[in-house]
Amino acid sequence: MFFRLLMESFRRQRRRKMLAGIAILLGTTAVTAMLALATTIGDRIHKELAVYGANIVIYPKADLLDVKVGGVDVKPASGGAYLKESDLAKLKTIFWGNNITGVSPELPVQMSVARHAGDPLVAASAVGYWFDHDFSGLKTGAPALHPWWRLQGSWPTAQNDPGHRNVVVGANLAKKLSLNVGDNFTVQQTQTAGSAQSSAVVTGIVTTGNETDNEILMTLRDAQTFTGANDAVRRVEVSARTKPEDAFARVDPDSLPPKQREIWYCRPYANSIAYQIREAIPGAQAEQVRRVEQSEGNVLKRISGLMWLISAAALLAAGFAVSAAMATAILERRGEIGLMRSLGASKGAIALLFYAEAGLLAVLAGTMGYLLGSGLAAWLGARIFAGDGGTAEAILIPVLLPVVVALALIVAIAGSTPSIRTALRMDPSAILRADA
Amino acid sequence: MTKPGLSGKLSLFGMLRRSLIHRRARSISALIAMTVSAGVATALLTLYADLDAKLHKEFRSFGANIVITAPASAPLRPDALARVQDIAGKDALAAQFAYAVATTDTGTPVVVAGTDFAAVKRLDSWWQVDSWPEPSTADAALLGQRAAQFVGNEKAVALNFAGHLITLHGVGRIKTGGEEDSRIYMPLAAFTAWTGVGPSVIELQMPGGAATVEATMARLRQTLPEMQVQPVRQLVEGESKIVDRTHALMYGAVLLIALTVAVSVLATLSASVLERRRDFALMKALGGSQMQLMGMFLLEALTLALAGVAAGFVVGSAAAWAISEGNFHTAALPHLSVLPLVFLLNVTIAAMAALFPARVLRGLQPAALLKGE
Numbered sequence: 001m002f003f004r005l006l007m008e009s010f011r012r013q014r015r016r017k018m019l020a021g022i023a024i025l026l027g028t029t030a031v032t033a034m035l036a037l038a039t040t041i042g043d044r045i046h047k048e049l050a051v052y053g054a055n056i057v058i059y060p061k062a063d064l065l066d067v068k069v070g071g072v073d074v075k076p077a078s079g080g081a082y083l084k085e086s087d088l089a090k091l092k093t094i095f096w097g098n099n100i101t102g103v104s105p106e107l108p109v110q111m112s113v114a115r116h117a118g119d120p121l122v123a124a125s126a127v128g129y130w131f132d133h134d135f136s137g138l139k140t141g142a143p144a145l146h147p148w149w150r151l152q153g154s155w156p157t158a159q160n161d162p163g164h165r166n167v168v169v170g171a172n173l174a175k176k177l178s179l180n181v182g183d184n185f186t187v188q189q190t191q192t193a194g195s196a197q198s199s200a201v202v203t204g205i206v207t208t209g210n211e212t213d214n215e216i217l218m219t220l221r222d223a224q225t226f227t228g229a230n231d232a233v234r235r236v237e238v239s240a241r242t243k244p245e246d247a248f249a250r251v252d253p254d255s256l257p258p259k260q261r262e263i264w265y266c267r268p269y270a271n272s273i274a275y276q277i278r279e280a281i282p283g284a285q286a287e288q289v290r291r292v293e294q295s296e297g298n299v300l301k302r303i304s305g306l307m308w309l310i311s312a313a314a315l316l317a318a319g320f321a322v323s324a325a326m327a328t329a330i331l332e333r334r335g336e337i338g339l340m341r342s343l344g345a346s347k348g349a350i351a352l353l354f355y356a357e358a359g360l361l362a363v364l365a366g367t368m369g370y371l372l373g374s375g376l377a378a379w380l381g382a383r384i385f386a387g388d389g390g391t392a393e394a395i396l397i398p399v400l401l402p403v404v405v406a407l408a409l410i411v412a413i414a415g416s417t418p419s420i421r422t423a424l425r426m427d428p429s430a431i432l433r434a435d436a
Numbered sequence: 437m438t439k440p441g442l443s444g445k446l447s448l449f450g451m452l453r454r455s456l457i458h459r460r461a462r463s464i465s466a467l468i469a470m471t472v473s474a475g476v477a478t479a480l481l482t483l484y485a486d487l488d489a490k491l492h493k494e495f496r497s498f499g500a501n502i503v504i505t506a507p508a509s510a511p512l513r514p515d516a517l518a519r520v521q522d523i524a525g526k527d528a529l530a531a532q533f534a535y536a537v538a539t540t541d542t543g544t545p546v547v548v549a550g551t552d553f554a555a556v557k558r559l560d561s562w563w564q565v566d567s568w569p570e571p572s573t574a575d576a577a578l579l580g581q582r583a584a585q586f587v588g589n590e591k592a593v594a595l596n597f598a599g600h601l602i603t604l605h606g607v608g609r610i611k612t613g614g615e616e617d618s619r620i621y622m623p624l625a626a627f628t629a630w631t632g633v634g635p636s637v638i639e640l641q642m643p644g645g646a647a648t649v650e651a652t653m654a655r656l657r658q659t660l661p662e663m664q665v666q667p668v669r670q671l672v673e674g675e676s677k678i679v680d681r682t683h684a685l686m687y688g689a690v691l692l693i694a695l696t697v698a699v700s701v702l703a704t705l706s707a708s709v710l711e712r713r714r715d716f717a718l719m720k721a722l723g724g725s726q727m728q729l730m731g732m733f734l735l736e737a738l739t740l741a742l743a744g745v746a747a748g749f750v751v752g753s754a755a756a757w758a759i760s761e762g763n764f765h766t767a768a769l770p771h772l773s774v775l776p777l778v779f780l781l782n783v784t785i786a787a788m789a790a791l792f793p794a795r796v797l798r799g800l801q802p803a804a805l806l807k808g809e
Contacts (some may be wrong), residue, residue: 037685052671066615324465380688
């Protein structure tokens with residue numbers, strides 16, 4: 001009998017059920033979409049913030065000071081310590097190795113260049129980089145960590161013949177030497193006459209807006225053979241997904257008790273990733289780039305905070321709307337309640353029937369709302385963050401399904417309760433007379 | 437204003453008042469619904485109106501986005517900083533720097549920079565400094581954490597610039613992970629007195645998006661043609677991109693929530709109108725025309741909508757203030773400019789809620805309804 005009442009109620013009162021159902025459906029859709037966006041916003045914004053470049057930098061502990069003014073390096077060319085390129089593979093083995101999204105080693109080289117063989121030589125600085133390097137499955141290199149570099153032409157590739165290097169030239173230097181893509185020019189190790197000359201081919205011209213505009217960019221391998229320092233790198237830039245710094249992140253891990261230290265170690269703070277890099281690579285000093293890391297954390301915190309608060313607002317609004325719709329749906333049916341009471345149904349049985357209806361409605365409309373909301377979140381995310389690659393995937397977060405349905409259930413039942421209680425408290429004959 | 441065909445004692449407003457008061461529970465629930473819809477709309481629109489300014493403010497923590505460099509031949513003019521500040525407006529942060537290479541007591545070359553510590557502290561908020569020097573001390577120095585390793589005595593830093601010696605009082609270390617780690621910073625006046633080198637670089641933090649930065653740069657180039665004005669490209673580009681995307685996200689969220697609330701409120705209200713078929717039938721039987729009755733319902737809904745806007749604006753502005761204070765640590769003051777939009781939204785919902793059931797009601801036969809069929 002109970003099930004029959006329940007089924008008939010859904011079959012015969014389609015309009016009323018539709019109204020309450022639409023309210024729940026829309027409410028859960030909005031809440032699911034907002035929650036799905038709020039939980040994924042961190043990764044999305046992190047990807048956007050990648051334009052600011054590396055957030056961790058590694059250099060040899062024993063290195064001399066950088067003596068750079070306005071991008072001109074006046075550090076003595078000789079001396080200085082190097083890191084080993086072959087050691088970089090260890091970056092993938094650290095605890096948070098999977099959070100490393102980009103690696104770009106650098107090796108600066110001093111050289112002299114001339115437009116044509118025999119022309120007076122000009123001192124120029126060159127830097128060896130990875131360009132499209134396969135770093136154990138991760139395609140990375142300088143262009144990936146400096147997305148604001150604008151290239152005309154193509155990045156250099158390693159050539160077998162050391163006499164014909166492929167290089168990219170900074171825009172200012174290219175202008176000074178009147179070089180275009182495809183041109184050849186002469187490079188020499190020092191300005192003194194006797195040393196060996198070789199030629200280089202310009203494969204591209206890069207504009208960066210900083211001192212790199214005056215530099216020559218070559219492959220790391222070429223830079224190493226040029227200086228005769230095999231396997232050497234001077235500095236490594238690392239881009240890693242991190243958790244914004246809090247007070248706990250700033251403590252010195254070696255001063256913590258073992259248990260706390262473990263927790264510190266296993267959180268993806270920039271500090272703990274830098275600590276793990278120092279452990280993994282001998283002789284290396286790793287530091288967070290505070291300008292990028294601190295500010296990114298700040299922006300990330302604000303934007304995701306905003307999304308969570310908006311989600312809370314959506315939740316509140318949807319809650320109000322659903323409970324108001326449920327209350328109306330019950331109020332409309334006081335006549336039915338009066339009839340059932342006068343036919344001998346107990347208050348408990350009637351309440352159970354109404355709660356069962358509300359529950360069924362909440363589960364059905366809530367599930368549909370979850371699916372609709374997930375689709376909407378995916379669509380919104382893909383539209384807003386278009387062109388970042390890999391963001392168009394559907395956001396189907398399974399954890400959200402029980403959460404959203406449970407919320408719908410709670411709100412629907414809480415919304416119906418006052419109306420059910422009022423209706424049950426009234427005298428059945430009075431209701432029936434008023435509604436006759 | 438008496439209604440023709442009704443008793444002279446029953447005015448339209450009398451009926452309205454009685455209808456609202458008699459069905460108090462129903463009126464209150466409708467009023468709550470209208471308040472929620474107006475409140476949510478107000479809160480979201482208020483936040484939305486301020487969003488760009490607030491986000492741009494957060495991006496200030498990235499520091500300078502414009503770098504002004506003097507030509508190699510000549511230092512900056514003495515009034516350069518004042519003129520830059522004048523062009524950029526008082527919201528912009530600017531600091532000037534002078535650089536020279538000196539040797540430390542251990543014989544290591546090091547870059548020494550002269551600057552105004554108070555300006556740098558505001559401009560470069562990401563610097564981790566254990567203690568900023570007092571503005572009054574002329575010989576205070578901040579040591580980059582790497583530079584500090586090449587200094588014999590951190591409390592009395594002895595530096596040599598082309599034979600000129602100076603001893604600075606090191607008050608703390610700087611940690612940034614960037615070039616600053618290899619430098620020693622000191623007050624500009626003492627720096628110039630020691631080296632004879634004047635400031636050559638002004639770093640400027642211009643709040644606002646790419647368009648504002650471009651416009652400021654154009655003005656700077658026009659007024660100070662001898663200087664090189666460069667944007668910090670990654671900052672300018674990144675900021676605009678992120679602000680635009682957050683803006684779009686917020687726009688989507690506002691539309692979504694507004695739609696949810698509007699449809700739910702519409703459902704609630706129109707159900708409550710539909711429920712009053714008996715009133716409708718009675719009035720019709722007493723001689724009211726279709727138009728009069730619809731007008732009556734409409735007026736009732738509009739009254740509720742108006743009350744909802746008044747209450748919702750207050751509630752929504754308070755919510756926006758709380759969200760803004762909680763998230764951005766700055767208050768979002770109530771925007772009266774959102775009021776017309778909120779009003780329009782609520783009135784539309786109310787009008788639709790009143791008129792939506794009109795089709796259902798028109799077909800009803802008063803006699804049949806009153807009989808209970």
